[in-house]
Amino acid sequence: MTKQQNPFSDPVVLVTLGVVLVAVAFALLIFQPSGAQTIAPASGAWAQIVVAFVTGLTTGGLSCLAVQGGLLASSLAHQIEQDFLAHAPKTHPKKHAKKIESVPAPHANSALPIFLFLVAKVAAYTLLGALLGWLGSFLSLSPMTRAFLMIAIGIFMIGNALRMFNVHPIFRYFSIEPPKFITRYIRRTAKGADTFTPLFLGALTVFIPCGVTQAMMATALGTGSALMGAALMLAFTLGTSPVFFALAWLTTTLGAKLEKFFMRFVAAVVLIFGFVTLDSGLNLIGSPLSLQNLTRAWFAPSSASAPALDADGSLTVNVQNQGYFPRTLRAAADTAFTLDLVTNETYSCARDFVIPSLNFYQLLPASGTVQVNIPPQPAGTKLFFTCSMGMYTGQIVFE
Amino acid sequence: MIKQTFRVADMSCSNCAMKLESLEDSLDGVKEINASYHKLSMTVEYDETRLTAAQIVEAVKRKGYTAVPA
Incomplete structure (x- = not known):
């Protein structure tokens, strides 16, 4: 050496x-x-x-x-x-x-x-x-x-x-x-x-x-x-x-x-x-086979984090820098409703909101509320939503 | 000139193939070497009057690999 x-x-x-x-x-x-x-x-x-x-x-x-x-x-x-x-x-x-x-x-x-x-x-x-x-x-x-x-x-x-x-x-x-x-x-x-x-x-x-x-x-x-x-x-x-x-x-x-x-x-x-x-x-692509979607059931939120419809017949998702809250929402089957996406000083990719199966994509404002009309879905359907990078996810369960 | 194929099982990436092909520049009598990491083999076209398969195997060994005539 x-x-x-x-x-x-x-x-x-x-x-x-x-x-x-x-x-x-x-x-x-x-x-x-x-x-x-x-x-x-x-x-x-x-x-x-x-x-x-x-x-x-x-x-x-x-x-x-x-x-x-x-x-x-x-x-x-x-x-x-x-x-x-x-x-x-x-x-x-x-x-x-x-x-x-x-x-x-x-x-x-x-x-x-x-x-x-x-x-x-x-x-x-x-x-x-x-x-x-x-x-x-x-x-x-x-x-x-x-x-x-x-x-x-x-x-x-x-x-x-x-x-x-x-x-x-x-x-x-x-x-x-x-x-x-x-x-x-x-x-x-x-x-x-x-x-x-x-x-x-x-x-x-x-x-x-x-x-x-x-x-x-x-x-x-x-x-x-x-x-x-x-x-x-x-x-x-x-x-x-x-x-x-x-x-x-x-x-x-x-x-x-x-x-x-x-x-x-x-x-x-x-x-x-x-x-x-x-x-x-x-x-x-909204696949139920992704690790996050597969394991979500294991860490299933309590009823407290799976709210029922608001008084005006809508569901609310808080879009934060760390993801979507709550991550699981429950909605009545065969009933249309409005999904309120609420941002507040949100700058992460969570703003790029995607519902793959509805072919819905929108860049949300950093602060504000965007309403999405969700059409009726049969019981048992899971509507997955995600950011455009597939990092943050959530789902709406119809029952 | 003859073409002979050697199996070089210990190549670990496409850079290994590049290293083996560089023998073109240092081995007298070699016309062309085509090495493939995908196939773990190298084909050498050489002048058999100036070079032997054993010499090629030895040169490959100096590069850190083991060549076996296929």
């Missing part, structure tokens, strides 16, 4: 700290009470960005490094070769500059290529997120379309997680293999020796995304907004940066066994997110 120096004299450490600080600043910005107009801090969109950032910070870095580490090593190869020549001119440096497993801990001069690689990667993925979100805007014509997209994304994430767990060979097909002409082009470009190479290779990482990144790209597509897609991918790649840097730096000390352990951790996290996304999609 290499001898230890004062870590703060190493620009790699300084750049790493810089990236960590940027990441922390970004995290603080996320939790700041006031913020952008288009992505309100209390909104579900903001929650998605936080999740993307935390996903990057916790699992994305390692997963990305496993797939894109070779490119980073290629970016560093020329610099390391020069460092090696400077320090040991009588040996054969090319042997030491070829593969990631032979890359020593980055030296002082490695800071710039690492930094350029990462900057290009963050920029490229942000643009990709914008593009995906923009493309998604053509797909998200209705909550139903979004629901099917979320279900597809959830299945994709679960499939990828099962692939990482090596459950069955069929799950290997959930991994997207880049076309050979792209991988060959990337490989040949990686031999470049100029400062442009790390920038270019960092940008090229969009063509070889890791499993977690692919899942995040699918989520960006599902946002249906260029701004949101870009913000999501920016948060994610920014989140991956500290871990990516730290692990790149520790490449020589991170053993294969430890890496395998982390990959299983990554797979577990992707699996959980996959099920959450799938469940949200099921909520959004």
Whole structure:
């Protein structure tokens, strides 16, 4: 192993700290009470960005490094070769500059290529997120379309997680293999020796995304907004940066066994997110098979939280930032009534109110009351309602 | 020139296929390598007068994988 120096004299450490600080600043910005107009801090969109950032910070870095580490090593190869020549001119440096497993801990001069690689990667993925979100805007014509997209994304994430767990060979097909002409082009470009190479290779990482990144790209597509897609991918790649840097730096000390352990951790996290996304999609189509709708009966509210009709023959749901209250309402079968949706300083995605089976969708005002006419329903019917992201749900039981 | 397929059962992602294909650049006598993570295999087109299957297996081993002629 290499001898230890004062870590703060190493620009790699300084750049790493810089990236960590940027990441922390970004995290603080996320939790700041006031913020952008288009992505309100209390909104579900903001929650998605936080999740993307935390996903990057916790699992994305390692997963990305496993797939894109070779490119980073290629970016560093020329610099390391020069460092090696400077320090040991009588040996054969090319042997030491070829593969990631032979890359020593980055030296002082490695800071710039690492930094350029990462900057290009963050920029490229942000643009990709914008593009995906923009493309998604053509797909998200209705909550139903979004629901099917979320279900597809959830299945994709679960499939990828099962692939990482090596459950069955069929799950290997959930991994997207880049076309050979792209991988060959990337490989040949990686031999470049100029400062442009790390920038270019960092940008090229969009063509070889890791499993977690692919899942995040699918989520960006599902946002249906260029701004949101870009913000999501920016948060994610920014989140991956500290871990990516730290692990790149520790490449020589991170053993294969430890890496395998982390990959299983990554797979577990992707699996959980996959099920959450799938469940949200099921909520959004009003399926009784979603986890929330299936388990609602187990936590069935008492009669106190399942009010009868108001005096004027209506039912009231309080739409709050944390969801819908009460979550279960009871109504008389075969009788039409009015559902009053009451908001009061509500800014979360609960405002995007959807009743899938009635094909009803409306963005509620932040404060106020919106009335929905509910047609007669036969006894035993459960009318599910949800937010447009499938996060918050409720039901009306007709009896 | 001959084409030979090898089974590489220990590939764990599509990046592994990329790593194996990079042998194109370092193995003398290789014309083309097509590796697939989906199929856990690699097909090598090479000049049998300059390279042997055993040498390919050894090169794959140096990359961290185990290739078995199919």
